[in-house]
Amino acid sequence: MREYLLTLCVTAAVTYLLTGPVRKFAIVAGAMPEIRARDVHREPTPRLGGIAMFFGLCAGLLVADHLTNLSEVFQNSNEPRALLSGAALIWLIGVLDDKFEIDALIKLGGQMIAAGVMVMQGLTILWLPIPGVGNVALTQWQGTLLTVALVVITINAVNFVDGLDGLASGMVCIAAAAFFLYAYRIWYSYGIEAAAPATLFSAILMGMCLGFLPHNMHPARIFMGDSGSMLIGLVLAAGAISITGQVDPDALQLFVGSEKAAVHQTVPVYIPLLLPLTIIAVPAADLVLAIVRRTWRGQSPFAADRGHLHHRLLEIGHSHSRAVLIMYFWSALIAFGALSYSVNSASMWIVLGIVFLSAIGLVLLLLPRFTPRAPRWAEHLVPPRYRRRRAGVDPVVVLAEEERDPRPPVASGVSGVNGATAVGARSRLLDGRKAESSR
Structure with a gap:
């Protein structure tokens, strides 16, 4: 070894x-x-x-x-x-x-x-x-x-x-x-x-x-x-x-x-x-679906499109990182499930474990907007989007800090609908402050 x-x-x-x-x-x-x-x-x-x-x-x-x-x-x-x-x-x-x-x-x-x-x-x-x-x-x-x-x-x-x-x-x-x-x-x-x-x-x-x-x-x-x-x-x-x-x-x-x-x-x-590879059954299934989809549309099987499984995960609302992790999860479940079955094919616990993990995978697929939060002691180990919001933070202070260091909100990890909402809130707050100062 x-x-x-x-x-x-x-x-x-x-x-x-x-x-x-x-x-x-x-x-x-x-x-x-x-x-x-x-x-x-x-x-x-x-x-x-x-x-x-x-x-x-x-x-x-x-x-x-x-x-x-x-x-x-x-x-x-x-x-x-x-x-x-x-x-x-x-x-x-x-x-x-x-x-x-x-x-x-x-x-x-x-x-x-x-x-x-x-x-x-x-x-x-x-x-x-x-x-x-x-x-x-x-x-x-x-x-x-x-x-x-x-x-x-x-x-x-x-x-x-x-x-x-x-x-x-x-x-x-x-x-x-x-x-x-x-x-x-x-x-x-x-x-x-x-x-x-x-x-x-x-x-x-x-x-x-x-x-x-x-x-x-x-x-x-x-x-x-x-x-x-x-x-x-x-x-x-x-x-x-x-x-x-x-x-x-x-x-x-x-x-x-x-x-x-x-x-x-x-x-x-x-x-x-037969599959051809159980250990990469997910990309193999994606390959078969892509060939069928493109042939049905009258296209070449080698013509690229945005219909792959990872593209569909992005379309239903998953982030880039989460879509990758979900694909990792299913690949590991199939690969190591086959490995466990080869070690002890007579164990019912292996089948039950695979069924349980499959249910967890389906739940993850159906909750694209769910964002897990790390515990307080582990917040410094995870990206900012997984940290809990601090209570009592004054938005005016945050805005003043951003005015001193103006950077686009996307650079700080804000994107999509949440990014647009944050930009709108900041704009309204700026307009209100300017109106007060003009009076």
Whole structure:
């Protein structure tokens, strides 16, 4: 575990430290597109954040190759090299798109080529465990087509959900954390070495997201762009393919008694082949809804719009930060719910807990105007909008202070309807004072 944590920290540190210089480079290179109709940010923001994430990936693989235990992953498997080859190709396509905005069909072709490169180097699905049936071997063409489809769907699912500050990186980090815990359990609890590459990929993916997230939280200083969203989507898909298509359920028979029981034991990981990923079911559902919505309107499935789930959260009244947190909540509920079910599928408490948390999530969705207040002792730890109003504050004194330091109310966190109300109140108070002074 210590070597995985070291790899994660090195990946996060390299990504974090490189994001600042990459931001300056993106500004100089002109990778700051104009604000589009579907965008939610108000100022042009540089992209190309995927450059820092890619070098974080390279640093994580380099460090892991020189560690005592993790170096065996590179000696016994060609999957890390296959991942690096596919990641480099998809990253290059993303960089070109961030700068020149290449055609959607060209990007789709590049995604398929990147998936094919990984398949040629051994990162492919060899068999398909089916609950209740057992282990079903796949032909070379079946495994290739299934692998390419899973990679392309996952990349586009992550790319579609990248619409709010910190949303894609946070959701993928949550998915990677759940996947890491499951793969680590398969690797060390059952002693199945085939799960080691997926465990390493998940740890590196968490580091990439955690290192970039501080720069990408609202208000974002830099966007990951397609160079980042397609990259982390490919890494996530590579981990799922590695553990799904390489870990033989027959090896689990020593622990659970039979092949069917072994397949049932690993159901939460094999479900991703159908959804395509249970651990990112929210962006996958958003992807399906977007394709259906655009096709119904007679548009291209790749035509961007403002109908995504995060856009709908903003429309019903949620703030930017709250919409992101709600998406985090649902992603964590699905990912860790599947993880808990894989540990003990016979426990009714797990089902009841998921139902209870789902009810809480629905309540949060229906209360967009509700603003929680922090207790007195924690007010200095939270933003001003979550602090309680002080009783007995004279509005004239506040106005006098604002006159000495005139700044727009939006800069102090006031926006929307409340901001307009505050501005109107201040204007009326100023007019009243001027009228009194003229008399």
